[in-house]
Amino acid sequence: MKSAHQIALIVCVAVSSSQIACVASAELDDEEVAEVQQEVIVHNALTRNALTRNALTRNALTRNALTHNALTRNALMGNAFTSEALRDPESRELLSFIVSCALPEDEHVDIEVKGRRYRFRGELGLAPEWGKARGRCDEKCQEWVSACLLSRVNYMGEHVTISLRGNDHALASTRAERRRYDHVEAAYYGNVFLERQRRFACLAPGETSIPRVCGDSLEDCVVDVVGSCADVCNRPRSDGSFPHCRDREPIRFPFGIRVFPPRTEVYKRAITAFLE
Structure with missing residues (x-):
């Protein structure tokens, strides 16, 4: 029997009625791949506007009000900025995905806006500590x-x-x-909770686009596509995912020498998406 925290992750648009619980998260060694027995189905239709245009601005959910406080009803509704922001449907959409990513499936956050109650359910459990009393979202959680x-x-x-x-x-x-899901799409990483959002992706080797996320062109994509994951990330783990990805491509020199420019940032927490 596998331990309760070893859970597979599959993402789709429709939420399954037979989801299992996700519990406390812990980072694995780069070469460690937990073998698990079940899968989780979650929603993957977060809109670009909810992430970028309105929901994390001064007019809606403020970054500090979110990350410096617990992801709980009392903390959200007890803060004037967040309680006012949650009147905006796009802010509620973003919050639903934040809760889904951060908290395990057996947890939820309820809020009330203009007499109407909303329930945001946890699913993946990537930052369960955020949902505890006096919880905060530190850099690891944010990434x-x-x-x-x-x-x-x-x-x-x-x-x-x-x-x-x-x-x-x-x-x-x-x-x-x-x-079943053996086609690598891209790896995603960054920090959307900073004043100037950092939204990055790298392409799977041989890929030139990410139509699911970017549409027909990379020019106006919600993420900055920085090149091939083979160039900007460490070698893939045994499950195919790319760890430790950088925010810019290396400078290439003769004889196969590659050097990353100064101030290149490395993101230890990257998520790789796979398609059928």
Whole structure:
């Protein structure tokens, strides 16, 4: 019997009625891949506007009000900024995905807006500590939740099922899942909770686009596509996911020498998406 926190992750547009629980997350070693027995189905149609244009601005959910406080009803509704922001449907949409990424499936957050009650359910459990009393979302939490949010943007609004993997127990996968979802799409990473959002993706080797997230062109994509994951990330783990990804491509010199420019940032928490 596998431990309760070893859970596979599959993402699609429709939420299954037979989801299992995700519990506390823990980062894995780069070469460790937990073998699990079941899968989780979650929603992946976060809109670009909810992530970028309105929901994380001074006019809506403020970054500090979110990350410096617990992801609980009392903390959200007790803060004037967040309680006012949640009147905006796009702010509620973003919050629903934040809760889904951060908290395990057996937890939820209830809020009341203009007499109407909303329930936001946890699913993946990438930052369960955020939902505890006096919880906060530190850099590790912010990067995991950001990678999860970016991987779940859906440009076309189509029903696309994907498998998400990374070096965290909440992203563990089954053998059957890895066989079925064997086409690497891209890796996603960054931090959307900073004043100037950092939204990055790298392409799977041989890929030139990410239509699910970017549409027909990379020019106006919600993420900055920085090149091939083979160039900007460490070698893939045994589940195919790319760890430790950088925010810019290396400078190439003769004889195969590559050097990253100064001030290149490395993101330890990246999530790789796989398609059928």
